[in-house]
Amino acid sequence: MGIFERKEREKAERRSLIMSCAKALILEYGVEKVSMGDIAKKAELSKGTLYLYFPSKDVLFKDICDEAAAKFSEYVESRLKESMSGLEALKQYWISYLELYGESDDIFLLFNMRHFLAPDGSFISVEDTTWSASYVFYYLIKKMIEQGVDEGLFEKDIEPGLIVRAIIGLFSQAVENAAKLPRTERKPDLVIDELKTVFQIMLRGIAREGIDRSLLVLPNKKTDE
Amino acid sequence: MGIFERKEREKAERRSLIMSCAKALILEYGVEKVSMGDIAKKAELSKGTLYLYFPSKDVLFKDICDEAAAKFSEYVESRLKESMSGLEALKQYWISYLELYGESDDIFLLFNMRHFLAPDGSFISVEDTTWSASYVFYYLIKKMIEQGVDEGLFEKDIEPGLIVRAIIGLFSQAVENAAKLPRTERKPDLVIDELKTVFQIMLRGIAREGIDRSLLVLPNKKTDE
Amino acid sequence: MGIFERKEREKAERRSLIMSCAKALILEYGVEKVSMGDIAKKAELSKGTLYLYFPSKDVLFKDICDEAAAKFSEYVESRLKESMSGLEALKQYWISYLELYGESDDIFLLFNMRHFLAPDGSFISVEDTTWSASYVFYYLIKKMIEQGVDEGLFEKDIEPGLIVRAIIGLFSQAVENAAKLPRTERKPDLVIDELKTVFQIMLRGIAREGIDRSLLVLPNKKTDE
Amino acid sequence: MGIFERKEREKAERRSLIMSCAKALILEYGVEKVSMGDIAKKAELSKGTLYLYFPSKDVLFKDICDEAAAKFSEYVESRLKESMSGLEALKQYWISYLELYGESDDIFLLFNMRHFLAPDGSFISVEDTTWSASYVFYYLIKKMIEQGVDEGLFEKDIEPGLIVRAIIGLFSQAVENAAKLPRTERKPDLVIDELKTVFQIMLRGIAREGIDRSLLVLPNKKTDE
DNA sequence: TATGAATGAGTGTTCATTCAT
DNA sequence: AATGAATGAACACTCATTCAT
Numbered sequence: 001m002g003i004f005e006r007k008e009r010e011k012a013e014r015r016s017l018i019m020s021c022a023k024a025l026i027l028e029y030g031v032e033k034v035s036m037g038d039i040a041k042k043a044e045l046s047k048g049t050l051y052l053y054f055p056s057k058d059v060l061f062k063d064i065c066d067e068a069a070a071k072f073s074e075y076v077e078s079r080l081k082e083s084m085s086g087l088e089a090l091k092q093y094w095i096s097y098l099e100l101y102g103e104s105d106d107i108f109l110l111f112n113m114r115h116f117l118a119p120d121g122s123f124i125s126v127e128d129t130t131w132s133a134s135y136v137f138y139y140l141i142k143k144m145i146e147q148g149v150d151e152g153l154f155e156k157d158i159e160p161g162l163i164v165r166a167i168i169g170l171f172s173q174a175v176e177n178a179a180k181l182p183r184t185e186r187k188p189d190l191v192i193d194e195l196k197t198v199f200q201i202m203l204r205g206i207a208r209e210g211i212d213r214s215l216l217v218l219p220n221k222k223t224d225e
Numbered sequence: 226m227g228i229f230e231r232k233e234r235e236k237a238e239r240r241s242l243i244m245s246c247a248k249a250l251i252l253e254y255g256v257e258k259v260s261m262g263d264i265a266k267k268a269e270l271s272k273g274t275l276y277l278y279f280p281s282k283d284v285l286f287k288d289i290c291d292e293a294a295a296k297f298s299e300y301v302e303s304r305l306k307e308s309m310s311g312l313e314a315l316k317q318y319w320i321s322y323l324e325l326y327g328e329s330d331d332i333f334l335l336f337n338m339r340h341f342l343a344p345d346g347s348f349i350s351v352e353d354t355t356w357s358a359s360y361v362f363y364y365l366i367k368k369m370i371e372q373g374v375d376e377g378l379f380e381k382d383i384e385p386g387l388i389v390r391a392i393i394g395l396f397s398q399a400v401e402n403a404a405k406l407p408r409t410e411r412k413p414d415l416v417i418d419e420l421k422t423v424f425q426i427m428l429r430g431i432a433r434e435g436i437d438r439s440l441l442v443l444p445n446k447k448t449d450e
Numbered sequence: 451m452g453i454f455e456r457k458e459r460e461k462a463e464r465r466s467l468i469m470s471c472a473k474a475l476i477l478e479y480g481v482e483k484v485s486m487g488d489i490a491k492k493a494e495l496s497k498g499t500l501y502l503y504f505p506s507k508d509v510l511f512k513d514i515c516d517e518a519a520a521k522f523s524e525y526v527e528s529r530l531k532e533s534m535s536g537l538e539a540l541k542q543y544w545i546s547y548l549e550l551y552g553e554s555d556d557i558f559l560l561f562n563m564r565h566f567l568a569p570d571g572s573f574i575s576v577e578d579t580t581w582s583a584s585y586v587f588y589y590l591i592k593k594m595i596e597q598g599v600d601e602g603l604f605e606k607d608i609e610p611g612l613i614v615r616a617i618i619g620l621f622s623q624a625v626e627n628a629a630k631l632p633r634t635e636r637k638p639d640l641v642i643d644e645l646k647t648v649f650q651i652m653l654r655g656i657a658r659e660g661i662d663r664s665l666l667v668l669p670n671k672k673t674d675e
Numbered sequence: 676m677g678i679f680e681r682k683e684r685e686k687a688e689r690r691s692l693i694m695s696c697a698k699a700l701i702l703e704y705g706v707e708k709v710s711m712g713d714i715a716k717k718a719e720l721s722k723g724t725l726y727l728y729f730p731s732k733d734v735l736f737k738d739i740c741d742e743a744a745a746k747f748s749e750y751v752e753s754r755l756k757e758s759m760s761g762l763e764a765l766k767q768y769w770i771s772y773l774e775l776y777g778e779s780d781d782i783f784l785l786f787n788m789r790h791f792l793a794p795d796g797s798f799i800s801v802e803d804t805t806w807s808a809s810y811v812f813y814y815l816i817k818k819m820i821e822q823g824v825d826e827g828l829f830e831k832d833i834e835p836g837l838i839v840r841a842i843i844g845l846f847s848q849a850v851e852n853a854a855k856l857p858r859t860e861r862k863p864d865l866v867i868d869e870l871k872t873v874f875q876i877m878l879r880g881i882a883r884e885g886i887d888r889s890l891l892v893l894p895n896k897k898t899d900e
Numbered sequence: 901t902a903t904g905a906a907t908g909a910g911t912g913t914t915c916a917t918t919c920a921t
Numbered sequence: 922a923a924t925g926a927a928t929g930a931a932c933a934c935t936c937a938t939t940c941a942t
Contacts, residue, residue, distance in 0.1 A: 011922095032257070035915060046924045048918080057916065159422070166423045169398040170391060197384070198391045205426030209438055228942095236905085261933060271907045273935080282933065482707065485936060496903045498939080507937065609872065616873045619848040620841060647834070648841045651880030659888060678921095686926085711912060721928050723914080732912065 015053045018043050019064050031061070073137045075100055086148030087215065093141060094199065094218045097171075098192065138164055145206075153215075154206045163206060170198050240278045243268050244289050256286070298362045300325055311372030311379075312440065318366065319424065319443045322396075323417065363389055370431075378440075379431045388431060395423050465503045468493050469514050481511070523587045525550055536597030536604075537665065543591060544649065544668045547621075548642065588614055595656070603665075604656045613656060620648050690728045693718050694739050706736070748812045750775055761822030761829075762890065768816065769874065769893045772846075773867065813839055820881075828890075829881045838881060845873050 021042040025034045036057055040047040054060035076096045080089055145160040174195045196218050203216045246267040250259045261282055265272045279285035301321040305314055370385040399420050421443050428441045471492040475484045486507055490497040504510035526546045530539055595610040624645045646668050653666045696717040700709045711732055715722040729735035751771040755764055820835040849870045871893050878891045 036917085037915070040925095047916085048924055048926095049922080051917070052922070158426075162419055162422060163426075165419075166395060166426075169395060173394045173398070194387055194390075197387060201383075201388070201391075201430030202426060203430070205428070205430030213434060232904095239905090260931075262931080272933085273908070274906055276934070277905065486938085487936070490904095497937085498903055498905095499901085501938070502902075608876075612869050612872055613876070615869075616845060616876075620844060623844040623848070644837055644840075647837060651833075651838075651841075652876060653880070655876030655878070655880030663884060682925095689926090710910080712910085722912085723929065724927055726913070727926065 011053075014045075014049075018045070018050060018053055018060070019067065022060060023064055026061075026064075069137045072096070072100060073140060076140060085153075086144050086146070086151055087153055089144040089147065090141075090203070091219060093144065094196070098220075101192065138168070141167065148206075152208060153211060155208055158206050163202070167199065167202060170202070171195065236278075239270075239274075243270070243275060243278055243285070244292070247285060248289055251286075251289075294362050297321070297325060298365060301365060311369050311374075311376055314369040314372065315366075315428070316444060318369065319421070323445075326417065363393070366392065377433065378436060380433055383431050388427065392424065392427060395427075396420060399423075461503075464495075464499075468495070468500060468503055468510070469517065472510060473514055476511075476514075519587050522546070522550060523590060526590060536594050536599075536601050539594040539597065540591075540653070541669060543594065544646070548670075551642065588618070591617065598656075602658065603661060605658055608656050613652065617649065617652060620652075621645060686728075689720075689724075693720070693725055693728055693735070694742070697735060698739055701736075701739075744812050747771070747775060748815060751812075751815060761819050761824075761826055764819040764822065765816075765878070766894060768819065769871070773895075776867065813843070816842065827883065828886060830883055833881050838877070842874065842877060845877070846870065 018039065022034065022039045025038050025042055029038075036047055036050055039060075040050055043050075050060070054063065076093055079092050079096055084092065141164045142160045145154060145158075145163055148154040149156060149158065149160065174191050200216060200218055203218075204213055207213075207216060243264065247259065247264045250263055250267055254263075261272055261275055264285075265275055268275075275285070279288065301318055304317050304321055309317065366389045367385050370379065370383075370388055373379040374381060374383065374385065399416050425441060425443055428443075429438055432438070432441060468489065472484065472489045475488055475492055479488075486497055486500055489510075490500055493500075500510070504513065526543055529542050529546055534542065591614045592610045595604060595608075595613055598604040599606060599608065599610065624641050650666060650668055653668075654663055657663070657666060693714065697709065697714045700713055700717055704713075711722055711725055714735075715725055718725075725735070729738065751768055754767050754771055759767065816839045817835050820829065820833075820838055823829040824831060824833065824835065849866050875891060875893055878893075879888055882888070882891060
């Protein structure tokens with residue numbers, strides 16, 4: 001009975017090895033430039049073996065994307081509390097982003113690969129099958145905004161879905177642009193600053209008239225409130 | 226004396242034919258997927274002929290992009306008046322967008338191809354050489370926003386460059402996502418609505434506190450003042 | 451009656467223009483790198499026009515080669531006198547070579563293009579149809595050597611044809627190698643020196659035993675005897 | 676334990692198959708005319724497969740050349756003895772040439788491909804990096820000649836390097852010209868005879884005055900000394 | 901006669917995918 | 922399960938030659 005489990009575990013490990021090698025290469029060279037051969041070499045496996053774990057390059061890349069999305073979702077969700085207001089949740093989302101951005105490259109992949117993997121219009125409808133994990137992610141933010149609306153912080157007539165898509169889009173862009181630079185030239189702080197500013201502008205833009213803007217200021221690393 | 230002109234015209238027409246076939250294919254399948262062979266087939270020309278009009282694929286694509294950008298720039302600029310306030314100019318920009326969006330696909334391409342042509346981080350710096358016509362375009366909006374700041378409409382501490390990049394980014398996304406849909410499923414009105422909403426939110430977000438939001442409402446097709 | 455002649459003359463001039471443009475390009479870039487398009491551009495003619503004067507690229511190149519050979523042959527022949535001994539004739543050949551080498555590039559082409567144009571073994575048999583002018587050229591030297599044999603200067607049992615081919619081959623190589631260098635780096639004097647040395651060695655090698663080697667020394671620019 | 680070796684052997688065989696197909700085509704049609712497609716077809720492999728064994732056309736051709744040069748060098752070197760005089764060594768070189776010429780086509784390629792691989796003037800300087808194996812080959816002969824000079828057989832004032840280049844050049848030509856003929860019409864004996872004569876003439880030409888020419892006669896197949 | 905736009909087979913090279921082992 | 926050799930279609934680009942004008 002132990003043998004089967006070990007096999008399963010080893011299989012999962014291989015799968016995971018392939019994915020992490022692929023991720024490393026994508027981050028180094030960009031999605032378009034990475035070939036199955038490159039991944040195989042990096043993973044010290046044969047090209048054929050890759051196809052034992054993933055039916056195609058597209059699926060491999062999609063899975064990477066999903067995993068990153070799931071990881072981020074979990075990260076955020078684990079830090080949310082029932083008692084939080086919509087705004088607090090959004091701020092926590094931002095902090096999670098900041099933290100994960102510093103810690104791991106997954107956040108990069110999550111947004112960087114969107115164009116490769118979402119060929120059917122995520123701006124118009126993220127609600128589709130290919131996003132799977134991202135789906136959860138999308139709803140997470142959407143719920144925060146809806147809660148904000150309920151709590152009277154945001155305008156009643158906004159479409160939360162649309163806002164989420166815009167936000168995700170802006171985040172994606174920041175990452176993509178950063179990713180296009182040679183790794184050494186990336187200035188994470190600059191990207192983060194820009195993102196923060198734009199995020200804040202979005203929040204202000206959807207806030208009810210008369211809301212005190214100082215409430216909408218995003219924290220820098222830890223909520224200092 | 227007419228013969229030379231006719232030849233010139235025919236040449237220009239072929240050039241234009243190639244460009245429009247390329248555009249159609251790009252809109253249908255995305256920049257990355259379109260090959261010179263595809264374009265040749267669509268234009269019912271030989272591959273070799275393409276190279277009579279464009280020295281390389283890159284130049285062809287760049288020309289398409291420049292043309293679209295130039296067209297839009299001109300369109301907007303021709304409708305701007307010295308006397309306009311920053312806000313009025315921005316509204317006029319929006320109207321031009323609306324009108325051109327209905328008329329031609331160029332606006333699609335303009336944004337859709339950004340990734341192909343600006344491989345060095347336009348979010349961080351749109352100010353690069355490869356954008357040429359887009360360069361003008363970028364500064365156009367930037368000036369409008371700066372004027373708005375001067376006129377006391379927008380917050381003094383915003384970075385206009387950053388805002389422009391965010392706006393351009395959002396527009397690009399909308400277009401890209403629309404472009405990814407099978408042509409038949411595209412709902413232009415939906416895209417326009419989304420865009421309008423997001424644009425308005427951005428404007429609200431950068432507006433000085435206390436500014437009457439009804440001033441920032443974008444027109445639907447004609448300025449209703 | 452003048453009209454026909456003028457036309458003929460103009461035709462010949464065009465032909466000649468094309469050839470000289472082609473020659474210039476061959477000398478600059480090497481035979482393999484020159485295309486019909488390049489030649490047309492240099493001659494300020496259309497590609498089509500080239501085909502009015504030459505049925506194919508091969509023929510054009512062959513004609514260039516023949517012309518150069520003819521020119522050299524004439525040059526040498528015009529300087530030969532009935533009264534000359536075989537050795538004197540050979541020395542005169544060498545002088546002609548030297549002089550033409552300094553004056554014009556034809557000598558370059560003559561040998562440089564051999565490989566392009568003589569795909570049927572000139573070492574084994576120069577006596578073939580494609581060489582035409584070179585044919586004369588070949589026999590010229592052959593006769594000199596034969597005369598040298600008759601005069602008791604060279605060994606009786608040598609095969610003059612073979613010797614000629616070897617000599618031509620060595621000259622060709624020198625030119626080819628010089629031609630491969632960027633024009634600026636060519637050191638004509640070096641090539642000439644090498645050639646002279648090798649030519650002398652060949653003469654010594656075929657001279658009868660006991661012949662005074664000082665007789666076989668080639669002049670430097672003018673026979674100083 | 677045999678499986679790895681078999682794989683290796685098969686791999687080497689394929690590599691060798693590709694090389695020999697390429698060689699056959701080069702000999703049949705000339706270096707310039709042979710494309711990767713041709714080679715693939717001849718080897719009954721796909722074009723892609725060729726790139727499994729050689730990273731580029733240039734490398735494939737260079738490898739062929741190197742191999743031929745190495746083979747010949749080895750062949751000659753293995754037959755040389757410390758005790759040999761310069762002249763004996765040169766005769767042994769000639770015998771090796773004769774023997775290998777009869778046995779394999781490599782000798783053909785060695786010289787035939789010179790133009791492809793030494794684009795920077797081997798007559799002027801064979802001493803360049805691209806020759807690799809040929810480099811050894813060149814120095815081999817040079818040393819023989821230098822030894823001959825030391826032993827008082829050859830003139831003191833000759834430049835051995837120049838002589839080697841001339842000799843190599845003549846050998847190349849013989850091969851090239853032979854190669855240009857349709858295979859059926861090649862008369863190896865004729866070529867060999869011509870070459871022998873020319874080689875002997877060169878030797879006589881550099882021999883000190885008064886040296887007995889009968890010493891310089893090259894053997895026909897076996898040293899008859 | 902002269903043009904030059906058009907052709908189309910050709911070049912070397914890459915890579916996702918398959919399959920016999 | 923794992924391999925990696927083999928494939929073949931795809932890529933951007935070139936150029937000698939033709940032909941309607």
